Amino acid sequence: xxxxxxxxxxxxxxxxxxxxxxxxxxxxxxxxxxxxxxxxxxxxxxxxxxxxxxxxxxxxxxxxxxxxxxxxxxxxxxxxxxxxxxxxxxxxxxxxxxxxxxxxxxxxxxxxxxxxxxxxxxxxxxxxxxxxxxxxxxxxxxxxxxxxxxxxxxxxxxxxxxxxxxxxxxxxxxxxxxxxxxxxxxxxxxxxxxxxxxxxxxxxxxxxxxxxxxxxxxxxxxxxxxxx
Numbered sequence: 235x236x237x238x239x240x241x242x243x244x245x246x247x248x249x250x251x252x253x254x255x256x257x258x259x260x261x262x263x264x265x266x267x268x269x270x271x272x273x274x275x276x277x278x279x280x281x282x283x284x285x286x287x288x289x290x291x292x293x294x295x296x297x298x299x300x301x302x303x304x305x306x307x308x309x310x311x312x313x314x315x316x317x318x319x320x321x322x323x324x325x326x327x328x329x330x331x332x333x334x335x336x337x338x339x340x341x342x343x344x345x346x347x348x349x350x351x352x353x354x355x356x357x358x359x360x361x362x363x364x365x366x367x368x369x370x371x372x373x374x375x376x377x378x379x380x381x382x383x384x385x386x387x388x389x390x391x392x393x394x395x396x397x398x399x400x401x402x403x404x405x406x407x408x409x410x411x412x413x414x415x416x417x418x419x420x421x422x423x424x425x426x427x428x429x430x431x432x433x434x435x436x437x438x439x440x441x442x443x444x445x446x447x448x449x450x451x452x453x454x455x456x457x458x459x460x461x462x
Contacts, residue, residue, distance in 0.1 A: 247425050251418045259411055266407060267400055271362070274396035275355065278364040281318060282392045285309070286366055289322075289390075293374065302335060317398050321391040323348065327381050328388060344391055351386040360397035366390045 292301065306322060313320050321338050325348060340348075347354050347365045354365045368388040370381045381387060 247421075248419070251421060255411070255415065255418050259407075262407060263404065266404060270396055270400045270403065271357065274362045274394050274399065275357070275364075278318075278362045278392050278394045279355070281320070281394075282364045282366040282390050285320065285322075285390050285392070286368065289368070293377070302332065306335065317395050319393040319395075323389040323391065325385075325387055327378065327385065330380060331378065344389060348386055348389050351384070361393055361395050363391070363393045366392075 289305070292305065309320050309322070321344075323337055323340055323344055324332075324335070343354065343356075343363075344365065347367055351367045351369050353367060354363075356363050366389070367386045368390065370378060370383055370385045370387050372383055374387070375381060375383065378387060
């Protein structure tokens with residue numbers, strides 16, 4: 235019986251600790267995913283603003299077609315092996331003045347932002363996309379003589395695949411929990427061993443007291459308060 239009881243208690247402890255382990259794992263995975271998504275949105279906004287600031291500083295000094303090509307090439311090199319995809323699109327007014335440069339095809343969303351001049355941020359299919367229009371300011375009109383203040387001259391399109399980021403960091407979580415798992419099993423074993431020992435001792439003491447009952451008087455004097 236002690237062996238059966240010990241196995242039963244060990245099984246119960248394993249179930250309870252495994253349930254706790256799974257709950258903690260699921261909660262931390264959810265928390266990690268949420269934080270990673272929030273950071274991806276912030277990072278995408280930061281990258282867009284940094285590119286805009288860099289372009290604006292160069293544009294204020296006046297830049298040529300060659301300067302634009304160098305800038306585009308530099309962007310491609312900087313983000314080539316990252317989780318970011320950066321595209322810069324120009325409107326027809328810019329093309330009229332500075333000519334055509336190689337651009338990736340625009341989708342409907344990019345065309346919509348170019349038409350509205352309003353910033354758009356979306357999250358879909360594990361990707362964060364931040365579209366920042368380049369609207370003409372008064373100081374831009376010196377070079378862009380065919381534009382008016384507020385006209386949309388271009389678009390910075392930054393896309394980040396945060397699923398890949400989550401995968402890379404989530405593996406660290408999995409490895410950590412795999413290391414912790416034996417500790418849970420050991421804790422369940424020690425807990426069941428201690429609990430079984432206490433119960434067994436109590437049962438033996440109870441059995442000893444029952445066997446010592448030989449009369450009605452002994453039964454009346456039976457005291458179970460010292461049995462844990």
